[in-house]
Amino acid sequence: MSAIARVDDLVLPEAPGPVTVAAQAVFADLCTRSLDP
């Protein structure tokens, strides 16, 4: 899972923000719990 830091010329300076980081952590945790979730 990657954060979007720029959309064409529009820079998203907060990337990755806390919600994105949380989503990445949730998915990483899921992958450690099962390889066939």
Place this chain on the structure above:
Amino acid sequence: MLESATHDSTGACWVDGLLQSPGTASGISPLDHAIVVGDGVFETMKVVDGTAFALTRHLRRLRFSAEGMGMLPADDDRVRDAVAAVLDADPAAGKLRITWSSGVGPLGSSRGDGPGTLIVATEPGSTWPADEAVHLCRWTRNEHGALVGLKTTSYAENVIALEAAHAHGCSEALFANTAGDLCEGTGTNVFLVVDDELVTPPLSSGCLAGVTRELLLEEMAVTERQVDPDEFARPPRRSSPRPRET
């Protein structure tokens, strides 16, 4: 994420029961309908320590896509056996692809009646950057099209869009649909964080039901709703996660 620039030809390949070296695989007919017109379905998944991630979900979607295409689905046990054989031959694999075509057919859109062709191949895994730039491309997804929701080998639109993204210095292209709503990327689903709420386009937008998307919806509070591409520019700007594998 410029895969073409870092492509490594190592890996293993299985074609209809025969393990072969990638790049030299024989046994695929030039009349295979996946080659002739893109009449096939596929799945790609990461491989972790010799195990194909979320294989059961990917097999479920492979079957869904085949049935949506009006093809006989591949036999799940046969696919699992092929996956096991390929991963045994390539224990360092990082990525695996399953392709199921309608088999040999005529040199046109009419489908043949032969058995399907099953191909399972591996390659090294990819290392993705922590964040990326995306390009909102000028082409649209047709949310009313015959292939909506199906992961088919008809991927030329994605190739063109991704080339355009690269030309704009971006690593992925995002599509809106014919209604102007955000849909998906060439190989990704897209999520936005809007006012601290995680939102993603609904399947009715025409996007693929990505496996990572599906898992996130099960694990987190995510709102499925129509997304205006202009929401990227609405303050407060928040970063947005983008599941890599769909």
